[in-house]
Amino acid sequence: xxxxxxxxxxxxxxxxxxxxxxxxxxxxxxxxxxxxxxxxxxxxxxxxxxxxxxxxxxxxxxxxxxxxxxxxxxxxxxxxxxxxxxxxxxxxxxxxxxxxxxxxxxxxxxxxxxxxxxxxxxxxxxxxxxxxxxxxxxxxxxxxxxxxxxxxxxxxxxxxxxxxxxxxxxxxxxxxxxxxxxxxxxxxxxxxxxxxxxxxxxxxxxxxxxxxxxxxxxxxxxxxxxxxxxxxxxxxxxxxxxxxxxxxxxxxxxxxxxxxxxxxxxxxxxxxxx
Amino acid sequence: xxxxxxxxxxxxxxxxxxxxxxxxxxxxxxxxxxxxxxxxxxxxxxxxxxxxxxxxxxxxxxxxxxxxxxxxxxxxxxxxxxxxxxxxxxxxxxxxxxxxxxxxxxxxxxxxxxxxxxxxxxxxxxxxxxxxxxxxxxxxxxxxxxxxxxxxxxxxxxxxxxxxxxxxxxxxxxxxxxxxxxxxxxxxxxxxxxxxxxxxxxxxxxxxxxxxxxxxxxxxxxxxxxxxxxxxxxxxxxxxxxxxxxxxxxxxxxxxxxxxxxxxxxxxxxxxxxxxxxxxxxxxxxxxxxxxxxxxxxxxxxxxxxxxxxxxxxxxxxxxxxxxxxxxxxxxxxxxxxxxxxxxxxxxxxxxxxxxxxxxxxxx
Amino acid sequence: xxxxxxxxxxxxxxxxxxxxxxxxxxxxxxxxxxxxxxxxxxxxxxxxxxxxxxxxxxxxxxxxxxxxxxxxxxxxxxxxxxxxxxxxxxxxxxxxxxxxxxxxxxxxxxxxxxxxxxxxxxxxxxxxxxxxxxxxxxxxxxxxxxxxxxxxxxxxxxxxxxxxxxxxxxxxxxxxxxxxxxxxxxxxxxxxxxxxxxxxxxxxxxxxxxxxxxxxxxxxxxxxxxxxxxxxxxxxxxxxxxxxxxxxxxxxxxxxxxxxxxxxxxxxxxxxxxxxxxxxxxxxxxxxxxxx
Numbered sequence: 045x046x047x048x049x050x051x052x053x054x055x056x057x058x059x060x061x062x063x064x065x066x067x068x069x070x071x072x073x074x075x076x077x078x079x080x081x082x083x084x085x086x087x088x089x090x091x092x093x094x095x096x097x098x099x100x101x102x103x104x105x106x107x108x109x110x111x112x113x114x115x116x117x118x119x120x121x122x123x124x125x126x127x128x129x130x131x132x133x134x135x136x137x138x139x140x141x142x143x144x145x146x147x148x149x150x151x152x153x154x155x156x157x158x159x160x161x162x163x164x165x166x167x168x169x170x171x172x173x174x175x176x177x178x179x180x181x182x183x184x185x186x187x188x189x190x191x192x193x194x195x196x197x198x199x200x201x202x203x204x205x206x207x208x209x210x211x212x213x214x215x216x217x218x219x220x221x222x223x224x225x226x227x228x229x230x231x232x233x234x235x236x237x238x239x240x241x242x243x244x245x246x247x248x249x250x251x252x253x254x255x256x257x258x259x260x261x262x263x264x265x266x267x268x269x270x271x272x273x274x275x276x277x278x279x280x281x282x283x284x285x286x287x288x289x290x291x292x293x294x295x296x297x298x299x300x301x302x303x304x305x306x307x308x309x310x311x312x313x314x315x316x317x318x
Numbered sequence: 319x320x321x322x323x324x325x326x327x328x329x330x331x332x333x334x335x336x337x338x339x340x341x342x343x344x345x346x347x348x349x350x351x352x353x354x355x356x357x358x359x360x361x362x363x364x365x366x367x368x369x370x371x372x373x374x375x376x377x378x379x380x381x382x383x384x385x386x387x388x389x390x391x392x393x394x395x396x397x398x399x400x401x402x403x404x405x406x407x408x409x410x411x412x413x414x415x416x417x418x419x420x421x422x423x424x425x426x427x428x429x430x431x432x433x434x435x436x437x438x439x440x441x442x443x444x445x446x447x448x449x450x451x452x453x454x455x456x457x458x459x460x461x462x463x464x465x466x467x468x469x470x471x472x473x474x475x476x477x478x479x480x481x482x483x484x485x486x487x488x489x490x491x492x493x494x495x496x497x498x499x500x501x502x503x504x505x506x507x508x509x510x511x512x513x514x515x516x517x518x519x520x521x522x523x524x525x526x527x528x529x530x531x532x533x534x535x536x537x538x539x540x541x542x543x544x545x546x547x548x549x550x551x552x553x554x555x556x557x558x559x560x561x562x563x564x565x566x567x568x569x570x571x572x573x574x575x576x577x578x579x580x581x582x583x584x585x586x587x588x589x590x591x592x593x594x595x596x597x598x599x600x601x602x603x604x605x606x607x608x609x610x611x612x613x614x615x616x617x618x619x620x621x622x623x624x625x626x627x628x629x630x631x632x633x634x635x636x637x638x639x640x641x642x643x644x645x646x647x648x649x650x651x652x653x654x655x656x657x658x659x660x661x662x663x664x665x666x667x668x669x670x671x672x673x674x675x676x677x678x679x680x681x682x
Numbered sequence: 683x684x685x686x687x688x689x690x691x692x693x694x695x696x697x698x699x700x701x702x703x704x705x706x707x708x709x710x711x712x713x714x715x716x717x718x719x720x721x722x723x724x725x726x727x728x729x730x731x732x733x734x735x736x737x738x739x740x741x742x743x744x745x746x747x748x749x750x751x752x753x754x755x756x757x758x759x760x761x762x763x764x765x766x767x768x769x770x771x772x773x774x775x776x777x778x779x780x781x782x783x784x785x786x787x788x789x790x791x792x793x794x795x796x797x798x799x800x801x802x803x804x805x806x807x808x809x810x811x812x813x814x815x816x817x818x819x820x821x822x823x824x825x826x827x828x829x830x831x832x833x834x835x836x837x838x839x840x841x842x843x844x845x846x847x848x849x850x851x852x853x854x855x856x857x858x859x860x861x862x863x864x865x866x867x868x869x870x871x872x873x874x875x876x877x878x879x880x881x882x883x884x885x886x887x888x889x890x891x892x893x894x895x896x897x898x899x900x901x902x903x904x905x906x907x908x909x910x911x912x913x914x915x916x917x918x919x920x921x922x923x924x925x926x927x928x929x930x931x932x933x934x935x936x937x938x939x940x941x942x943x944x945x946x947x948x949x950x951x952x953x954x955x956x957x958x959x960x961x962x963x964x965x966x967x968x969x970x971x972x973x974x
Binding site: 056069146148163168169180199210245252259277 | 907
């Protein structure tokens with residue numbers, strides 16, 4: 045008995061250690077980025093000395109933008125990106141989860157084809173997707189702007205949610221749903237009160253993936269945006285020509301710090317995991 | 319999922335969807351008279367918004383803001399990172415842009431396809447500030463369609479701390495002893511042009527035979543290069559990963575500003591000039607506003623701002639008078655004068671050029 | 683007799699869709715139709731066209747683009763892209779699975795936080811992250827400095843602009859997309875099953891291969907798909923961290939819409955990749971989708 049327990053504990057310890065290393069790996073460039081946000085040089089890659097100047101510059105820019113004094117394209121694009129990504133995530137989660145559920149629930153000859161279609165946005169090269177969506181939007185006379193960007197993002201984000209949820213549904217015990225209905229729940233209630241909670245970890249995974257993909261997408265966004273809908277990654281791409289300014293590191297560092305703080309401090313959001 | 323939250327976000331979606339109802343691109347009464355018509359007696363009115371489609375960071379924010387302040391026209395500045403990117407969005411039917419910023423060979427191609435609107439010079443009197451040597455060039459021989467923005471050259475940068483040998487031309491750069499220390503532009507047309515020049519041919523003389531002739535030389539060159547980078551070749555220099563390379567003069571100028579050890583040399587076999595200009599697409603909704611913008615940036619004090627951010631060669635002679643001696647002394651920004659060719663539009667053979675370099679890279 | 687043999691059969695939940703089913707699926711189908719099928723068809727049409735001087739399509743029918751796709755250079759490039767994608771997927775799987783497992787077995791209140799923490803680094807711009815990696819790996823960078831200081835090497839390692847750097851960059855970018863789907867499957871693992879395996883005397887290795895791995899198989903497959911497929915088309919990482927020395931199929935396609943001015947050929951290449959995938963997927967997926 046003790047042997048088994050210590051065996052499992054050892055395994056857990058090893059797994060924890062490994063995970064710690066992986067987390068370190070994931071955050072190494074972030075640490076560097078934060079360090080370089082204090083770079084006094086105006087080119088991000090050449091370290092010249094320690095300075096807070098980019099933080100003060102960013103602070104001023106944000107203050108000016110928020111108070112309406114001076115519009116900051118950088119801040120505006122950052123806000124746009126977050127808003128777009130949030131909307132995209134919501135719709136991708138709905139579309140992806142519903143899709144996964146329906147493809148699991150129903151069986152019909154075209155099922156395999158539809159599933160294949162879902163994978164297409166993942167394999168199609170971004171430039172082709174961007175250009176063909178642009179042509180498509182033009183042909184249906186849809187003006188380029190936030191809507192078109194959001195539509196394009198949802199299109200390549202929702203497959204990630206769908207596939208993640210599908211994996212979770214595979215091997216689910218059908219007795220789960222049957223039991224709920226035996227106890228008097230309508231199919232709809234059974235769905236929302238039993239199956240959705242069951243799928244939740246995968247929904248969250250999928251949602252996180254969708255948000256990430258949308259936040260950092262460049263090529264398709266380039267083709268489907270309108271003149272007033274700039275996103276942060278597009279802005280960053282442009283700045284590479286002159287040399288990435290440390291202010292980009294600063295804004296990234298601030299963003300990371302805020303999100304990590306929120307994540308760690310947040311109350312456990314849902315008890316829906318089980 | 320919390321229904322209220324969902325509803326709120328759905329509403330946000332609709333709000334933002336409505337945000338981009340077609341902007342008032344309705345140009346005024348007369349969207350710019352065509353070149354052939356007689357100029358109207360009354361000054362034509364511009365539209366309220368200007369869609370500027372230009373290289374990222376090529377148009378300083380102060381310039382944009384200054385223009386808006388002076389004219390009351392709102393400028394939407396959309397960016398791209400290469401001519402081809404611009405072209406692909408423009409041709410796929412992007413938003414109606416009022417101004418684009420193509421390089422010379424792209425202007426030539428667009429003019430051939432009748433996709434540019436002629437300029438009414440009465441609205442752009444400051445055009446007189448432009449260096450006469452940059453007028454009447456092959457891509458726009460009658461000066462009908464473009465206003466030069468910045469010009470530059472493509473040349474050799476050497477870290478003179480690391481390399482003491484004299485470097486005079488392409489052949490000196492691509493030597494076996496520098497293997498793994500070379501940076502090159504990631505541009506198949508450029509590389510082919512250099513190979514042609516190094517072989518005594520003209521850089522625009524791109525034919526299947528000539529491509530075959532320079533193939534062996536290019537194959538050798540490709541093996542020696544450590545980094546191919548068109549976006550920011552200075553990075554490799556600053557990181558100490560390369561000591562020599564062939565890059566845009568603007569990059570070289572930025573390197574020189576950072577440290578004078580980075581020398582800029584124009585290859586003796588021949589160097590070409592490139593000119594980025596403003597042009598107005600045929601489908602522009604606000605042609606008058608576009609021309610007003612052109613006139614605005616041709617003002618010496620405005621052009622000076624552009625030079626400060628972007629140390630390329632300023633084509634505006636009046637603006638050059640306002641630059642500091644240090645700026646003018648930068649050998650990459652203002653190289654010794656000389657007769658240089660510009661790139662011509664090569665049409666369909668561009669795909670052969672691309673295939674050649676792709677092949678060579680892939681066989682490494 | 684495998685331990686999972688006694689688990690319930692999952693086919694029972696499926697039935698043919700009635701009218702209601704089709705109505706429920708309508709939004710999904712409509713979305714697919716409008717924003718996936720339609721644009722793909724546009725590209726399909728383009729791939730059979732000729733081009734004009736600017737590279738745009740001229741509507742005359744021709745097979746020539748597809749004929750060019752089968753040039754040895756492009757096939758070699760395609761193979762190389764698949765190869766890199768495969769290596770990336772394999773490494774991500776080995777590196778990521780333990781993490782997914784650990785997070786899945788972590789206390790409930792921290793699981794979502796851990797997931798978020800895994801993703802947060804990727805909420806910075808790709809370019810900034812990649813430049814950060816380039817700064818770390820360069821010959822005068824912190825990694826080399828550290829190794830030199832520790833005396834582990836005598837001259838700086840030449841990592842940046844080599845295939846090694848590319849693989850590091852790829853694994854870094856795709857790792858979360860392996861961990862998160864696997865987590866979905868691990869999370870529902872019944873602790874009792876794992877303990878039972880140990881009770882019956884299985885060591886960790888056997889417990890894994892006979893119990894845990896088969897039960898988490900759908901997650902593994904999902905993770906593999908979500909990494910391998912997008913990785914085939916990637917090119918930005920080779921451009922930056924590999925110094926753009928080795929063209930990937932993504933680069934080639936990009937160039938056709940760029941310098942090479944040959945949209946129809948680009949469309950043909952894209953279609954070929956798509957069709958290859960679709961065919962492979964179609965053939966390897968049984969008609970029964972729940973048994974992935």
